[in-house]
Amino acid sequence: MNRAARLTAILDLLAEQGEVSVDQLVDRFEASAATIRRDLDSLAERRLLTRTHGGAVTQSVAYELPIRYRSHLGTGAKEQIASAAAAMVVPGQVVGLSGGxxxxxxxxxxxxRDDLAAEGITVxxxxxxIAAQLAMRPEFKVIVTGGMIHSRSFELVGPFVEQLLAGIRLDVAFIGVNGVSGAHGASTQDEAEAAVNRMMAERAVRAVIVADASKIGREAFARVGGPELFPLIITDAAVTAxxxxxxxxxxxxxxAAG
Known part of the structure; x- marks a missing residue:
């Protein structure tokens, strides 16, 4: 496991448990105690956790959000997709992230990613x-759209979102969906979320669908767009031929990441 993946896994484990110890992480990741301490120190410097004598405890308010955003089925697949997507981002870029x-x-x-510390990115x-999580990184410029919040998905929707998106440009947008098929394209269960996702993709130089294999072949209620809007889909290795x-x-x- 490379360092970026290990740091992500540490944060996920911390989100599930609330605290971790150096010994636990050494056993889990088969890394040296010195390596784990450096990892925890690095995350603490970014204010993503609080160091303790023998490990770390949660710090970010993002970890207090409902459990489906802290642990979920298919965690390994989503981490693989996330790693592939994050690798596409170049320091200094403007990145769009939908909810999910x-x-x-x-x-x-x-x-x-340590290499984003110098120039940072705009999200x-x-x-x-997502905004609460990334606000812990002072080198990231985080812009949150206005709008009405959906308690189910934590996404802001409505005309205020569209007004902001109409005036900006994104280098890359990663869009989560409830389904994507060859016949129907990408789709979500909610028409308001679909409208925001579509507009975010339209404002990007490159728009990418990110969906684990359980979403492939599925068709949800509201269509977001097809290959003309989303040339690339990042999924996981469980997708069938x-x-x-x-x-x-x-x-x-x-x-197919992983």
Whole structure:
């Protein structure tokens, strides 16, 4: 496991348990105690945790959000997708993140990247949990859209969001969805979320769907867009050959992370 992935995994474990010890992390990641201490010190410097004598405890308000944003099924798959997505980001870029558990994992992966400390990045998001998490990184400029909050997804929706997005430009946008198929494209369960996701993608030089394999082949209520808007889908290794073929034939490029 590389360092960025280990830092992300430490934060996820901390979110689940509330505290971790050096000995526990040494056993879990098969790393030296000195390496783990350096990892914890690095995360503490970014105010993502608070160091204790033998380990660390949670600090960020993001860890107090509902449990589905702290631990979820398919965590490994989402981490793999997040790692691949975060690797696409270049220091100094403007990055759009919609709401969702996969984009939340991308935010965690971005926060763990040491190389973003110098120039930083600008993150535009309509998800309050993502904004709270990245606000702990002083080198990140975090812009939150206005709007009405959905308690189910922590996403801001409505005309205030659209007014802000209309006046900005994004280098890359990562959009989480409830389903993506060759026939229907990307879709969500809520039409207001779909509208915001679509507009965020339209404001980006490159828009990317991030969806674990359980979303592939599914069609939700409100369509977000097809390959003309989202040339690339990042999913995980559990995607089947037939599912990939269906998406490829429809015009999508499919990257299976992991």
């Amino acid at each position: 558990t996969t984009t939340n994992a991308i935010a965690t992966a971005l926060a763990a 535009v998001t309509n998800a309050v949990n 037939s599912e990939r073929d269906s998406l490829t034939e429809a015009g999508f490029q499919v990257l």
